[in-house]
Amino acid sequence: xxxxxxxxxxxxxxxxxxxxxxxxxxxxxxxxxxxxxxxxxxxxxxxxxxxxxxxxxxxxxxxxxxxxxxxxxxxxxxxxxxxxxxxxxxxxxxxxxxxxxxxxxxxxxxxxxxxxxxxxxxxxxxxxxxxxxxxx
Amino acid sequence: xxxxxxxxxxxxxxxxxxxxxxxxxxxxxxxxxxxxxxxxxxxxxxxxxxxxxxxxxxxxxxxxxxxxxxxxxxxxxxxxxxxxxxxxxxxxxxxxxxxxxxxxxxxxxxxxxxxxxxxxxxxxxxxxxxxxxxxxxxxxxxxxxxxxxxxxxxxxxxxxxxxxxxxxxxxxxxxxxxxxxxxxxxxxxxxxxxxxxxxxxxxxxxxxxxxxxxxxxxxxxxxxxxxxxxxxxxxxxxxxxxxxxxxxxxxxxxxxxxxxxxxxxxxxxxxxxxxxxxxxxxxxxxxxxxxxxxxxxxxxxxxxxxxxxxxxxxxxxxxxxxxxxxxxxxxxxxxxxxxxxxxxxxxxxxxxxxxxxxxxxxxxxxxxxxxxxxxxxxxxxxxxxxxxxxxxxxxxxxxxxxxx
Numbered sequence: 001x002x003x004x005x006x007x008x009x010x011x012x013x014x015x016x017x018x019x020x021x022x023x024x025x026x027x028x029x030x031x032x033x034x035x036x037x038x039x040x041x042x043x044x045x046x047x048x049x050x051x052x053x054x055x056x057x058x059x060x061x062x063x064x065x066x067x068x069x070x071x072x073x074x075x076x077x078x079x080x081x082x083x084x085x086x087x088x089x090x091x092x093x094x095x096x097x098x099x100x101x102x103x104x105x106x107x108x109x110x111x112x113x114x115x116x117x118x119x120x121x122x123x124x125x126x127x128x129x130x131x132x133x134x135x136x
Numbered sequence: 137x138x139x140x141x142x143x144x145x146x147x148x149x150x151x152x153x154x155x156x157x158x159x160x161x162x163x164x165x166x167x168x169x170x171x172x173x174x175x176x177x178x179x180x181x182x183x184x185x186x187x188x189x190x191x192x193x194x195x196x197x198x199x200x201x202x203x204x205x206x207x208x209x210x211x212x213x214x215x216x217x218x219x220x221x222x223x224x225x226x227x228x229x230x231x232x233x234x235x236x237x238x239x240x241x242x243x244x245x246x247x248x249x250x251x252x253x254x255x256x257x258x259x260x261x262x263x264x265x266x267x268x269x270x271x272x273x274x275x276x277x278x279x280x281x282x283x284x285x286x287x288x289x290x291x292x293x294x295x296x297x298x299x300x301x302x303x304x305x306x307x308x309x310x311x312x313x314x315x316x317x318x319x320x321x322x323x324x325x326x327x328x329x330x331x332x333x334x335x336x337x338x339x340x341x342x343x344x345x346x347x348x349x350x351x352x353x354x355x356x357x358x359x360x361x362x363x364x365x366x367x368x369x370x371x372x373x374x375x376x377x378x379x380x381x382x383x384x385x386x387x388x389x390x391x392x393x394x395x396x397x398x399x400x401x402x403x404x405x406x407x408x409x410x411x412x413x414x415x416x417x418x419x420x421x422x423x424x425x426x427x428x429x430x431x432x433x434x435x436x437x438x439x440x441x442x443x444x445x446x447x448x449x450x451x452x453x454x455x456x457x458x459x460x461x462x463x464x465x466x467x468x469x470x471x472x473x474x475x476x477x478x479x480x481x482x483x484x485x486x487x488x489x490x491x492x493x494x495x496x497x498x499x500x501x502x503x504x505x506x507x508x509x510x511x512x513x514x515x516x517x518x519x520x521x522x523x524x525x526x527x528x529x530x531x532x533x534x535x536x537x538x539x540x
Contacts, residue, residue, distance in 0.1 A: 013314045013326060043327050044316065087185065087407065087419065089490040091322050093474075094330035103474060108491045125247065125412040126323045128187060128488065129419060 004052035006035065006075035007062075008120045011045035015069055021047075028061035029053055036118050038097045046097045048075060048118050076119050078135040081112045086131035092123040137174050137431055144178045144427050145511045153178045155505045157498035158339045158426075158437055165438040174434035179505055179512065182344045182437075183358070183423040183497030184336040186489025187409050189320070190300035190371060191418045192230040193256050193398050196292035197267065199225055204279035209271030213255045213286075220269075224277060228297075229255060231418035244413060245318040251416025254408025256296070259288050260360070261403040294398040296360055296406070300370035302422050304342035304390035305446055308333045308466060308485075310478055313452035318413020322488055324451055331448065331476055331483045336494035337441045337468035341424035342390045344437045346383040347522070348375070350426050352515025357394060358423030358501045361405035363510070364396025366424075369519045374528040382436065386445045386465060390519065394422065405497070419490075423497040425505060427512050441468035448478055458530065 011020070016039055024030045030053035039045035051058060065072050088109040092101045100116035101123060103109070123132045147153040154177050156164060161180050165173040195218075197206065203224070211218045211227045215235040218227040233252035240246050259265055264285040273280045288294050309321035310331045317324045322332045337343065345351045355366040370391025377387040405421035428434045447462040454461050466476045471485050504510035520526050 043329060044325065085407075087490040088492045089186070090487040091332070092486070094325070094332075094484045094486040095323060103487075105474075108472075108495075125245075128322070128409045128411060129407050130249070130410055 001055045002053065003055045003058055004050060005058065006048070006050045008073045008075055009047040009049060009065065010071040010073070011039070011047070012069055013043055016040070016043065016045045018068075020065070020068065020070065023064065024051065024061050028057045028064070030057060030061055036098060046120070046122075048120060073121065076121050076134045079117055079119050079121060079123065080133050080135060082131045082133055085129055086110070087129055089128065091126060091128055092132065095123045095126045097122060137171065139178070139427070139429050141427050141429070141512050141514045147178055148505055148508055148511055151506070151508050153505060155179045155181060155502045157495070157502055158182045158344045159495060159498065161434070161437050162338065162440055165434065170431050170435050170438070174428055174431040177428050177434065180344065180426045180428060180434070180437040181423060181498045181501040181505070182336075182339055182341040182426065183421070183494040183501065184302055184340045184489060185405070185421045185493035185497060186334050186336070186419060187320075187411075187417045188298060188301045188420040189232050189417045191296070191298035191420055192228055192252060193294060193296045194226060194228040195294050197225040197227065197286065198290070198292055200279055200282050200284075202279045203277045204269065204282055205271050205274055205277035206269045209269060211267065211269040213265050213267055214250070214258070215266070216250070216252050216255050231256065232415055234416050241413060246413055248410045248412065248414070248416045251408065251410075253406075253416055253418025256398070256418060257403050257406055257408040259294065260398060260401050260406050262287065288399050295395060296364065296398045296401065297367070297393075297395045298420065299393050300372060300391045301394050301420055302341050302370070302392045302424075303335075303388055304340070304346070305385050305388050305444070306334050307388065307449040307455070308446050308471065308476070309451045309455070310448055310463065310483065311452045312450045317452050318411070319451045320411055320414045320417075321451060322486065323412060328478050328481050328483045331471075331478065331485045332488055333446060333468075333471050333485065334488040335446070335468065336489055336491060337444055337472070338439055339491070339494045339498055341422065342392070343384060343439055343444055345426055345433075346379070346385065346436055346439070348390060348519040349433060349436070350429065350515075351392070351424055352518045354513055354516040355424065356510070356513040357425075358421070358497055358504075359394055359396040359401070360398070360421055361402030362396055362400030364394050365513075366392050366515070367395040368393040372528060373520060374526050375520065375522050375524065376526065380443065380445070382439065382443065384439055384444055387447055421493065421497050423501040425501060425510070425512055441472060444468045446471070448476075
């Protein structure tokens with residue numbers, strides 16, 4: 001059975017210079033489509049991928065990633081902001097890997113640019129008042 | 137130019153007081169000069185809205201029938217434990233308390249979805265909260281267990297009492313290690329991946345009265361959307377730190393203990409808060425009016441973000457190990473620009489305290505005063521100043537076997 005999944009991968013610094021994605025293709029025969037990547041040498045890397053291939057291969061590849069120390073998370077469908085709850089403190093802005101949460105220099109409020117959001121979910125738990133919500 | 141609080145209050149009562157916020161006063165003084173601005177302005181309002189852990193509330197629950205001595209027993213509000221070491225039906229709930237069965241950091245980083253701050257927020261929102269209390273029974277207080285709903289209308293006193301709020305300056309937190317760390321300053325990414333800070337800067341109460349010349353014990357304030365008072369200096373108040381020429385501290389310095397009637401407060405200004413991997417707390421809104429008694433007092437209120445400096449501290453090692461090293465100083469204008477330079481690297485910045493809400497508080501307080509609804513108070517005693525000799529003591533380890 002063939003499947004296609006969108007996932008978020010977080011690489012610890014020690015893995016950033018490893019050819020992890022190459023192994024997914026070579027050893028597990030998966031196709032990948034990079035939706036978003038933010039990888040800097042010696043730091044954490046974040047990769048949003050669509051992986052497709054045989055389910056058995058996919059499951060083994062996910063196990064390989066987890067054992068290698070890569071955090072794997074399913075891409076959630078949608079992130080929204082509870083406008084009543086958000087205090088516009090700005091704690092989220094350095095969590096968002098794609099600049100979808102930015103402080104507006106004029107208003108000093110945090111703008112949520114929904115068209116930029118890749119729904120990786122990295123802003124959810126760091127929000128001190130938990131104003132960011134996942135819709136599955 | 138001098139002015140008394142009594143004279144200001146006369147003008148407030150007549151609806152004639154000139155009130156501006158600590159943000160607005162900057163431009164006014166720049167255009168008109170300090171002397172003229174001090175002539176014209178009676179009150180400058182400040183505001184701050186950030187997570188403040190040393191917050192909590194005490195409640196008098198009323199007496200059940202038959203009576204029960206909750207004092208010395210246990211009490212839980214929505215499963216969050218409250219302190220019962222007081223008389224029969226007085227309890228204290230701290231903002232950082234969390235349910236006994238919360239897994240904490242057993243799976244790191246813990247989530248900390250609900251704690252004392254969240255209970256206080258729900259009470260202030262008018263919601264019913266589950267009280268579960270147990271005790272041992274006495275001749276005069278025979279009951280041993282109670283399970284009932286309470287709300288702010290059903291109980292006697294409900295008083296917000298925060299032993300340390302409104303910190304005058306705070307660290308800028310960064311992470312030099314190679315892993316993400318989860319702190320009370322938020323999530324800090326490895327290798328200087330971000331920097332967090334928590335202050336309203338030029339709007340913050342104690343930055344506008346850096347030497348505590350007007351704010352003292354008994355000062356009436358905006359607290360959590362209602363009216364409160366400065367009860368005492370806050371815990372860890374230690375004024376003797378490096379300061380700028382204008383007296384503005386470059387490190388954490390003064391703090392306030394504040395008190396007020398929880399029943400008047402609003403959930404917009406007291407918000408249950410969670411720090412992933414760290415714990416629960418409460419975000420508190422405070423606004424303090426500064427009476428312009430002289431040109432000197434006005435001059436202090438003109439402080440701008442680029443004149444306020446904070447130390448950059450590594451929270452992966454220096455902070456937990458209580459190592460005093462700092463990585464440098466930055467001003468709040470730089471922090472608010474969205475990036476600072478640390479060790480030659482551009483580091484993106486994030487604030488934990490809400491500047492837009494601080495502006496809103498300063499404006500609310502301004503409106504209250506302009507409409508004659510809020511008169512100023514003369515402090516009954518000053519806060520300890522530089523002359524007090526207060527030092528910030530650490531806790532040395534003293535083994536028990538050394539006791540004579």
